Amino acid sequence: MRIDLHTHSDRSDGTESPAALVRRAHDEGIDVLGLTDHDTTEGWDEAAQEAARTGVTLVRGIEVSCTFAGSGVHLLAYLPDPTHPGLAAELQRVLDGRNSRLPATLERLRALGIEIDVHDVRAVAGETAAMGRPHVADALVALGVVADRNEAFDRYLGPQGPGYVHRYAADLETMIGTVADAGGVSVLAHPWASRHDHSALDERGIRLLRDTGLSGVEVDHEDHDEPTRAELRALAERLDLVVTGASDHHGTGKVAHDLGCNTTAVGQLDRLLELATKAAAASGRATPAVVHP
Numbered sequence: 219m220r221i222d223l224h225t226h227s228d229r230s231d232g233t234e235s236p237a238a239l240v241r242r243a244h245d246e247g248i249d250v251l252g253l254t255d256h257d258t259t260e261g262w263d264e265a266a267q268e269a270a271r272t273g274v275t276l277v278r279g280i281e282v283s284c285t286f287a288g289s290g291v292h293l294l295a296y297l298p299d300p301t302h303p304g305l306a307a308e309l310q311r312v313l314d315g316r317n318s319r320l321p322a323t324l325e326r327l328r329a330l331g332i333e334i335d336v337h338d339v340r341a342v343a344g345e346t347a348a349m350g351r352p353h354v355a356d357a358l359v360a361l362g363v364v365a366d367r368n369e370a371f372d373r374y375l376g377p378q379g380p381g382y383v384h385r386y387a388a389d390l391e392t393m394i395g396t397v398a399d400a401g402g403v404s405v406l407a408h409p410w411a412s413r414h415d416h417s418a419l420d421e422r423g424i425r426l427l428r429d430t431g432l433s434g435v436e437v438d439h440e441d442h443d444e445p446t447r448a449e450l451r452a453l454a455e456r457l458d459l460v461v462t463g464a465s466d467h468h469g470t471g472k473v474a475h476d477l478g479c480n481t482t483a484v485g486q487l488d489r490l491l492e493l494a495t496k497a498a499a500a501s502g503r504a505t506p507a508v509v510h511p
């Protein structure tokens with residue numbers, strides 16, 4: 219049983235349509251797929267149709283951009299009711315923040331002498347719900363300014379780069395509560411990735427989040443090396459949190475994130491789905507079902 223609970227389609231910054239992503243999962247022997255586009259549920263229906271057709275089990279999710287103690291944190295929200303007013307409004311706020319960030323980013327790049335405008339970004343962005351920095355990076359590649367996304371982030375778009383513009387993100391503790399209220403469950407995405415400041419996500423911080431309603435942590439992720447995984451796994455066990463693993467696949471948009479390169483154990487998925495069933499019952503919301511073949 220191969221379970222990959224964190225992937226992106228072109229409705230955020232992946233490069234494949236939701237249907238193509240599900241087909242790839244099927245072709246590559248993934249049994250259970252989580253679709254977790256950034257801040258949007260736009261790909262859910264298309265993915266669900268393809269999952270029913272191909273026999274892939276689909277767990278619908280969202281990777282929500284949050285802040286905790288002043289730093290950016292990604293939260294994987296699984297199976298919430300997407301029509302929950304608080305959740306929908308907050309996701310819209312995050313998407314609006316990203317969309318207003320784009321013109322400001324392009325303005326800064328032009329001030330650096332790089333001839334780039336919104337059409338250059340649109341040309342590489344496909345069907346995304348929100349054009350963001352990965353698409354600006356792709357446009358910079360297409361324009362020959364940098365060789366790949368990594369160089370674009372290192373030289374221009376990362377937090378220390380001259381093209382970086384701050385944007386709105388959801389408050390993490392509030393979002394965990396909102397996800398529960400919408401009948402879903404929350405998992406911290408790649409909490410100890412070295413590219414983020416994660417000093418607040420120590421045992422004390424994660425315990426606080428668990429007490430707020432956090433259900434799990436993503437341990438097996440390419441941004442965690444082996445010692446980091448071992449330490450985080452032990453911490454998750456002490457705090458009785460579900461442990462997940464996933465590829466964070468972005469199609470061709472991110473190298474070394476092939477589908478299934480990290481996976482979740484079946485017992486951990488069962489626990490997560492049990493908690494989701496409880497959250498759905500407690501909330502009374504019409505939450506999406508797991509698509510079973």
Ligand SMILES: [Zn+2]
Nearest residue numbers: 281292407408
């Ligand atoms: Zn992430």
Ligand SMILES: [Zn+2]
Nearest residue numbers: 224226281466
């Ligand atoms: Zn991701």
